[in-house]
Amino acid sequence: MEKTWRWFGKKDKITLSMLRQIGVEGIVTALHDIPNGEVWTLDAILDLKNYIEEAELRWSVVESLPVSEAIKYGSSGRDKLIDNYIISLENLGKAGIKTVCYNFMPVIDWIRTxxxxxxxxxxxxxxxxxxxxxxxxxxxxxxxxxxxxxxxxxxxxxxxxxxxxxxxxxxxxxxxxxxxxxxxxxxxxxxxxxxxxxxxxxxxxLYKGIDKEILRENLCYFLNRIMPVCEEYGINMCIHPDDPPRAVLGLPRIVTDAEDIQWILDAVDNPHNGLTFCAGSLSSGIQNDVPTMARKFANRIHFVHLRSTDVCKNGDFIEASHLEGRGHLIELVRIFEKENPELPMRVDHGRLMLGDEDKGYNPGYSFHGRMFALAQVEGMMAAVKGLSKV
Incomplete structure (x- = not known):
């Protein structure tokens, strides 16, 4: 798999030079300064792409081109927002960037206390x-x-x-x-x-009266609108699982388990409608057997987040070591190296350690903690490749 890293642009305190030194190959990023719903221009995309390539890295994955709330709850203005989204995808395609991670979680993304x-x-x-x-x-x-x-x-x-x-x-x-x-x-x-x-x-x-079925319908409406441009430019859309994978705050959640994922892939049965396989999000749902899901959906997975969680009986959960927990990352590496060894993969939610505490990093995106996790995962990859040659 390609070793990638989520990077928050030119203002990120973690520089591309630092990432080259620790073995990162590809960058996962976005145009973070552009407000949700506005067009990503080709010039802005190429500027950031060239900046990354000057550091001898590549822009492997967009994470994310945000889906506006109005698209999710289906307001009368969603068509204009989807039109803008299509133009942004077209510009990404022209720039040669072909993998887009996004989510369809109403209002709130990942939740921690x-x-x-x-x-x-x-x-x-x-x-x-x-x-x-x-x-x-x-x-x-x-x-x-x-x-x-x-x-x-x-x-x-x-x-x-x-x-x-x-x-x-x-x-x-x-x-x-x-x-x-x-x-x-x-x-x-x-x-x-x-x-x-x-x-x-x-x-x-905004989501009063929006249940799971309506949210699913709105997702399908969005995907059906954007699939033609994805087909034209070979862009893979990768929906991220809900985090945690359960209903929260009275909001519907539609990417929580194997049944949900299968529904999405069947409803818009196009190879460009795919999945970001986030082992951490999925493993925090006690209903999910993560390796089984990886095998089941391998041919529609276009991007992988490797992290793991431990879940307590009362519903609490914690980020686990990348070597432990319900994510079973060693088994996932074995599956993905066999099924699609070119998949971009990034480690996720590293611990705060070795002076990370006072650097002001975004939550879950420390430098030393993720570097340590990357070394662990790189060891898994080397072991799996070595065993395959025996």
Whole structure:
């Protein structure tokens, strides 16, 4: 597989020169300065592509060309937004960039409640605490009928937390769930926005009356509109699984398990309608057998995220070592090296370690933590290739 790295553009504190030195081959990036819904011009794409190539790397994957909320909930203005999306895809195709990772998660992308969960060895990692999330949902967001989504035992734990949580802890929970993990990805809410909870509630309101079936219909509408330009330029669209792969905040989620993925691939049965196989997102769903899913969908997987999680009985989950957890990354490397050894792969959600803590990296995107993970995965790849020659 091609060893790639998510890089956040020319302002990223991690430079392309640093990435060359640690064995990265391809870059996963986007035009982060362009607001959602606006056209990516050919000039802007070529400028960034040339900058990457001057560092003797290649722009392997776009992650992501964001799908505007209006496309997801199906507003009357979606056709103009899809037209812009098609022009951007056409320009990417003209520039020779052929793999686009995107998601169709309403309002909120990946969710964690703790960005600095301490581990016994002194490193820290990302963590999802179901009770803290329920507290945010019920007591901070005050979403209508939120209590119906939780068990009596969970509600009792939320009430107990309400007696001890401080205002600082509440503010940190808001910042973690709807600002820090979202602003650098989808732009709905960003650092410095006033009243983020109010903004977030307005975004949720856009999805009133939108259930799983309607969201699926809107995805199909979007995919059917863009498939002709994908066919013309050989562009592979790779939908990212929901993270976590379950319904949250009353919102529908449509990429949670093998059944969902099969539905999407069958509904728009075109080889350019494919999957980003994120082992971390999928492994955080206890319903998912990750290696089995990799084998099942191998021919429609165009991009791979290699990370792993451990899931607790109560629904909490934590980023696991790349050598451990429910992602079974060694087995995934074996599968992908056999089925499609040219797939672009990036490691994901590295720990904070060795001075990463004070560098201001985006959550989950540390330098040393991901470098360590890349070394682990590179070892797996070498072992798999070596065994195949025996």
């Amino acid at each position: 703790d960005l600095y969960h301490k581990l016994p060895d002194g490193t820290s990692t990302l963590f999802f605490d179901k009770i803290k999330f329920a507290y945010f949902d019920i007591c901070i967001l005050k979403r209508d009928n939120a209590k119906e989504d939780y068990s009596e035992e969970e509600l009792n734990q939320v009430n107990a937390l309400d007696q001890t949580i401080t205002q600082k802890e509440k503010d940190e929970l808001i910042d973690t769930i709807i600002v820090k993990t979202q602003g650098f990805i989808n732009g709905n809410i960003k650092e410095g926005d006033q009243h983020p909870v109010a903004i977030f509630k307005k975004l949720l309101d």
